[in-house]
Amino acid sequence: MKPYLAAAIQMTSVPNLEQNLAQAEKLVETAVEQGAKLVGLPENFSFMGEVKDKLAQAEEISVASKKFLKQMAQRFQITILGGGFPIPIADKSKVYNTALLLDPQGKEINYYQKVHLFDVNVPDGNSYTESSSVVPGQHLPSVYVSKELGNIGVSICYDVRFPELYRYIADKGGNIIFVPAAFTAFTGKDHWQVLLQARAIENTSYIIAPAQTGINYGQRQTYGHAMIIDPWGVILADAGDKPGVAIAKISPERLEQVRAQMPSLKHRVFI
Template sequence: MTKVKVAAVQMCSGVSVEKNVERMHALVAEAAAQGATYVQTPEMTGALQRDRAALMASLKPEAHDLVYRAASELAARHSIYMHVGSTAIALGSEKVANRGFLFGPDGSLITSYDKIHMFDVDLDNGESWRESRTYNPGAAARVAQLPFGKLGFAVCYDVRFPQLFRAEALAGAEILTVPAAFTRQTGEAHWEILLRARAIENGAFLIAAAQGGVHEDGRETYGNSMIVNPWGQILARAGGAGEAVLVAEIDTAEVAAARGKIPNLKNAREFAVETV
């Protein structure tokens, strides 16, 4: 089995976890109705909340998290592989994980992934972000073996670190994922370029479900969720704001074909860097 219909669900999550879970239910049902058997939601599906105190007050441990429980239920109800791009999970000691989940068609958890790279930046328009003040970075990449291929995990800012995707590709990943909540400013400049580059340089499909629009907490995200093939061609793309459901059929046999034409994974060599 190498062919599968996949879906990227674009959202505009607010500050209410309950309301966001309701929207996730509706959008995932729409994707499943279109025949998708793998469905991905964006980074911070549960809530986009800049107020740290309000965020901390809303958090629950993994087993009691509303998004976690709803995603498990949706996977079983629709017999799909349900990939929550990420949501905030309480770790205790005032720390949080930016954690993604993958559930199987029986509703059981296959694996989870904690975002590794923290978005600590100051942008030209005055926006300043310090994810590391709230979130614990992950320490391990993940590749999951699914019936239609191997799936590699990442979240948002991770896309700027090609070594993560190369490591997953070398571990056999044929589908790379980048659920995100990219800012509008950085998205306009780099989003499409980075997604297509990660697909091309690894000869892999790439699925990126994004947040899109102006959110209740005041931030603006870029949207433009995409599904990209191993040659860098965009198979499906959403607009810049609002909800959307993208569905495309992919064939992971195309990965071997692309890597055969451009065998850079095999041709890579170790080298030293000398400063002169």
């Protein structure tokens, strides 16, 4: 593994599949022009709208999202994560919130279906019931081992509040962990950065966190601040609150240095 550039893309996805994919393509191209070899798109990158509309279009969104990711991987010769899109269950009554990782040949090399669903009454008065349309995944994340990019683990948004999931990824060898998200504006201002830094520090791993930002539909507002954070918890890149790209170097030397200086993964007592 040699040093390389990774990118966390920040979007304002809306209830329009074609519009979202066009936006995503431009941002992927921007990341590649800056030298990124590993690119992450946020949760709901291809569609973000009302539950009834998501369910009605789930099959179309799923097929188009997979096709798009394969095209981007092959066209730009990158490893790319689609950070969350709906894949319908058999009877199509609900979906899995699925993240998909593809290699530069367009081959699917890792996938993860979100296990923690966002059923929360936020203090700003908004309520979210992800379980009304999403089935929780049945498996914890696997780790894709790459000599070129490191050991890549995947989570999605609300997962970031459950440190045991990230320790599981670290135990499986993960040292590059994606956290694609559509964090609410209200919770994001207090919790987003500190949770990401905590997950990086406690697992001495890089965190790549693509994000949604702005008004997506109706009253749904997301926080933004797509980030890349190093194993010491240092914020290497922050996309702010507008659509764009956070890009930073992933360094194997930095991983080794931090894990040597702070070997907390080796000092665990409780399993």
